[in-house]
Amino acid sequence: MVYTEICNTIWMFLWVGLLLLAVVLQCLVFMKRAWNHGKEIGLKPAQMKKGLTTGISVSIMPTLPVLMVLLSLMPLLGIPLPWLRLSIIGSAYYETYAASTALGCLGETLQVNGYSVDGWVAAAWVMTVGGSASVLWSSLATKPISMIYERAEKVDMRLVLSIGSGCLAGVMAYVSVSYGFSAISTKGIVFCISFVTGALLVYIHNRRPKAKWMSDYLMTISMLVAMIAACIIF
Amino acid sequence: MKEQSGYQRWIHKFGIISSLLLFVAMTAFPVTISAVYGLWPDFKALWPGFVAVILLMAPYWPAETIGYMSVMGPGALYMSYITGNVTNLRMPATVGTINSLGVKPNTDECHTLAIIACGASIIISVVIVAIGVIIAAPLAPVLQSPVIQPAFDYVVPALFGGLVAQTVLKGKRQFLYFLAPLAICLFFCYFTAVNSAYYMLIAIAASVMIYIMDYQNGKNKNESMEKE
Numbered sequence: 001m002v003y004t005e006i007c008n009t010i011w012m013f014l015w016v017g018l019l020l021l022a023v024v025l026q027c028l029v030f031m032k033r034a035w036n037h038g039k040e041i042g043l044k045p046a047q048m049k050k051g052l053t054t055g056i057s058v059s060i061m062p063t064l065p066v067l068m069v070l071l072s073l074m075p076l077l078g079i080p081l082p083w084l085r086l087s088i089i090g091s092a093y094y095e096t097y098a099a100s101t102a103l104g105c106l107g108e109t110l111q112v113n114g115y116s117v118d119g120w121v122a123a124a125w126v127m128t129v130g131g132s133a134s135v136l137w138s139s140l141a142t143k144p145i146s147m148i149y150e151r152a153e154k155v156d157m158r159l160v161l162s163i164g165s166g167c168l169a170g171v172m173a174y175v176s177v178s179y180g181f182s183a184i185s186t187k188g189i190v191f192c193i194s195f196v197t198g199a200l201l202v203y204i205h206n207r208r209p210k211a212k213w214m215s216d217y218l219m220t221i222s223m224l225v226a227m228i229a230a231c232i233i234f
Numbered sequence: 235m236k237e238q239s240g241y242q243r244w245i246h247k248f249g250i251i252s253s254l255l256l257f258v259a260m261t262a263f264p265v266t267i268s269a270v271y272g273l274w275p276d277f278k279a280l281w282p283g284f285v286a287v288i289l290l291m292a293p294y295w296p297a298e299t300i301g302y303m304s305v306m307g308p309g310a311l312y313m314s315y316i317t318g319n320v321t322n323l324r325m326p327a328t329v330g331t332i333n334s335l336g337v338k339p340n341t342d343e344c345h346t347l348a349i350i351a352c353g354a355s356i357i358i359s360v361v362i363v364a365i366g367v368i369i370a371a372p373l374a375p376v377l378q379s380p381v382i383q384p385a386f387d388y389v390v391p392a393l394f395g396g397l398v399a400q401t402v403l404k405g406k407r408q409f410l411y412f413l414a415p416l417a418i419c420l421f422f423c424y425f426t427a428v429n430s431a432y433y434m435l436i437a438i439a440a441s442v443m444i445y446i447m448d449y450q451n452g453k454n455k456n457e458s459m460e461k462e
Contacts (some may be wrong), residue, residue: 024356065387
């Protein structure tokens with residue numbers, strides 16, 4: 001048996017499709033409850049709709065590279081396995097690494113029609129089980145860490161808000177270096193173009209506070225300008 | 235207050251149960267393949283692969299959970315860990331939302347909006363990838379065109395530049411406080427071999443210390459003014 005005989009079977013498509021429907025269902029249940037809770041704590045429907053539109057607008061462009069990795073993995077591993085992995089806990093780098101590592105353990109390499117059916121099964125195991133370990137972490141660790149914050153809130157709410165602002169500034173510093181300044185001649189340039197565009201829009205918005213659209217679409221505009229610049233520069 | 239804690243309890247209960255159910259469904263996929271075709275892997279040969287794959291990502295789990303908890307809250311984190319891409323998709327969706335609405339991080343409003351923004355982000359990602367599966371063949375030449383390839387290669391730094399600008403340029407003080415963790419990250423990135431997951435935590439800890447000191451200074455000033 002060769003792996004191409006089993007890697008695109010109908011039941012695998014159905015399995016992945018149903019699993020993704022379950023993921024969407026989890027999101028919808030969370031969102032419905034959060035929407036009701038938002039009303040209770042005084043959030044306006046317009047504010048919550050803003051959350052929806054930002055979540056969508058910010059996610060379209062960064063999802064396209066995931067799609068490109070899917071297209072590149074499909075000839076190698078079939079459709080259902082990369083579809084599952086890149087939709088759930090997927091990252092382009094991680095999935096290729098996991099498949100290559102699994103095949104490496106069996107002395108095989110990730111090439112089109114270049115490995116055995118046992119290699120494909122091994123890749124499916126390592127990609128799926130290895131990748132899913134983070135779900136166990138989140139199930140076990142999220143609650144205790146959240147409880148620490150909740151206890152602190154009861155002691156001093158303003159202190160907790162300061163901690164939140166501190167965390168946000170630290171995260172922004174990390175992403176600036178990790179996704180920008182760590183490779184200044186490539187992604188650093190794109191990051192800086194986006195930052196300067198964003199800074200310019202912040203400046204204009206501060207001068208014209210009535211132009212609310214500017215704040216709403218700041219990230220999208222900065223991202224598109226930097227992506228166009230990347231096409232011109234590289 | 236009682237209702238709020240009930241909501242929080244529900245978030246954890248539903249988050250943990252649904253995550254574990256999805257974990258079982260995910261891991262059952264290769265188990266079923268092996269059972270259907272009678273092809274069980276040689277686990278003695280394969281275990282280093284499992285360890286290598288888990289160890290690659292493991293340092294980021296505590297870093298992301300601790301670092302992002304204040305901004306995203308538990309509900310958005312439960313959802314985000316199912317679909318991954320926490321740093322490059324879910325966190326920007328949340329921060330973009332709270333920036334444009336002027337909501338403070340680590341508040342109930344912030345965590346509620348985070349669930350809505352992350353949920354929308356996850357659903358749109360799942361839909362885009364599903365559409366990609368359906369129209370893979372005609373889509374490939376467009377997405378893989380050399381002319382627009384750099385745009386997708388650099389989409390993440392392009393996303394973060396604007397996000398960072400919007401977040402740290404709210405005032406002079408915020409920008410100055412941002413420079414300290416930025417310097418720490420730059421130092422670790424260029425002068426050490428420390429994994430980025432660890433220096434992320436160090437930068438966050440330093441930034442939190444700065445904000446706590448600022449808070450204490452403000453509190454002391456207020457107290458001394460009240461005494462006068």
